[in-house]
Amino acid sequence: MTSDALPRTRLFVDAPLAAGAAVPLSDVQAHHLRGVLRLAPGEGLRLFNPRDGEWLARLDALAKSGGAAAVERQLRRPLPAPDLWLCFAPVKKDAIDAVVEKGTELGAAVLQPVFTRFTDVQRVNLDRLRAHAVGAAEQCERLDVPEVRDPVRLDALLAAWPAGRRLLVCAEAGAARPIAEAAVEARGPAGLLVGPEGGFDAAELDLLRRHEFVRPVGLGPRILRADTAAIAALAVWQMLAGDGRDRPPHRL
Amino acid sequence: MTSDALPRTRLFVDAPLAAGAAVPLSDVQAHHLRGVLRLAPGEGLRLFNPRDGEWLARLDALAKSGGAAAVERQLRRPLPAPDLWLCFAPVKKDAIDAVVEKGTELGAAVLQPVFTRFTDVQRVNLDRLRAHAVGAAEQCERLDVPEVRDPVRLDALLAAWPAGRRLLVCAEAGAARPIAEAAVEARGPAGLLVGPEGGFDAAELDLLRRHEFVRPVGLGPRILRADTAAIAALAVWQMLAGDGRDRPPHRL
Structure with missing residues (x-):
């Protein structure tokens, strides 16, 4: 998948990332997605953390106090960064x-x-x-x-x-x-x-x-x-x- | 001469720099020396340009419209920079x-x-x-x-x-x-x-x-x-x- 086909929005989340997981989004993240990026439920995004790598996900719910994303599939495996x-x-x-x-x-x-x-x-x-x-x-x-x-x-x-x-x-x-x-x-x-x-x-x-x-x-x-x-x-x-x-x- | 003994003020001037030369200072330079750095005539400064290198100088006059410095001696020879x-x-x-x-x-x-x-x-x-x-x-x-x-x-x-x-x-x-x-x-x-x-x-x-x-x-x-x-x-x-x-x- 090239960068053109990937969602541009990319969020760091502490929650475990795995296919089918529902990941909670913080108030700050929800506010940014809604108010700044004007995203709506159903739109794609990327989630990452150092333990699980980068994953394709879809916005599930977006409220004033937080939101949730449904994790679909892995885009990049975890890779240790230079120490x-x-x-x-x-x-x-x-x-x-x-x-x-x-x-x-x-x-x-x-x-x-x-x-x-x-x-x-x-x-x-x-x-x-x-x-x-x-x-x-x-x-x-x-x-x-x-x-x-x-x-x-x-x-x-x-x-x-x-x-x-x-x-x-x-x-x-x-x-x-x-x-x-x-x-x-x-x-x-x-x-x-x-x-x-x-x-x-x-x-x-x-x-x-x-x-x-x-x-x-x-x-x-x-x-x-x-x-x-x-x-x-x-x-x-x-x-x-x-x-x-x-x-x-x-x-x- | 170590950096402690050198005047901290360092100005780029287009005029030729040589021992005994009187170098005019622009309105902007004079304003900066007077209003920001609070320098007075008699105080030391360094002047430089790529043709003549860096020279020790002394503030001679400082007015609203420009000023002048008296060039004393060379501190650094010109050195071509990487191209x-x-x-x-x-x-x-x-x-x-x-x-x-x-x-x-x-x-x-x-x-x-x-x-x-x-x-x-x-x-x-x-x-x-x-x-x-x-x-x-x-x-x-x-x-x-x-x-x-x-x-x-x-x-x-x-x-x-x-x-x-x-x-x-x-x-x-x-x-x-x-x-x-x-x-x-x-x-x-x-x-x-x-x-x-x-x-x-x-x-x-x-x-x-x-x-x-x-x-x-x-x-x-x-x-x-x-x-x-x-x-x-x-x-x-x-x-x-x-x-x-x-x-x-x-x-x-």
């Missing part, structure tokens, strides 16, 4: 929204806000970021939604860092390998860390370098905004060490 | 601003808006985009400002495409090589082309494939927004075929 965490210092609203939206499109498994010394932003609206991640996952044809974690301080992130996972730290100052070289070697579980606009302070850089899983990496000769750095690093990692060689399904 | 054109279908305001801002940070030499069949946006505010490019170049420590060209139609772009320059076309559908492979081979003059949200139509894809300089490339299995695709493609090209191995000056 990449994107850790980033929170930035102002538009920029953090861009990091979450584009981080989702570029396939981060985990989005981890990290407070550092020069981080300007003191509060993170997790509900808004989580809603953005769901919306971006629905649009970009992922089978999962990245986990937007509660913010942590840099020292706590490093203290709890799992064994066997490399952390590529985007560093504007000091010695660093080009990210393209480091990404090729970092196959396997990995994380990227992007600091705030002001960079990391000297004590943070020292702390980072004391951990054997840390690899300082460079993104070229220009000073990138924090959101640009996060998107660029993620793109390079996916293309070299992640799933960047794969092609979009439904488009071949 | 990469970013061609992109115009998208809505925030997204096209992001393409210009991040395209500048990631070192595109030329930003070329291209009208295609599924391009939603009919008008491009070139003055706004050119101002964004200057602002981003000043922030990101480039020595030049990318040339934001007048929009052209896709057929005109291809008809006038220069000999010896490859064009990597980001393609969601059909056969395409992973961009990381194509970028490594495309050293030398290159262009990237990113279509609108709706992609290229079948006739456009045919037209593209008839040109020997065209290389369809893939950006992985997810469907990216147009601005995400432009930023991701540019980042990957720079890291593999451009200047991504270099480090920021003034930060070592």
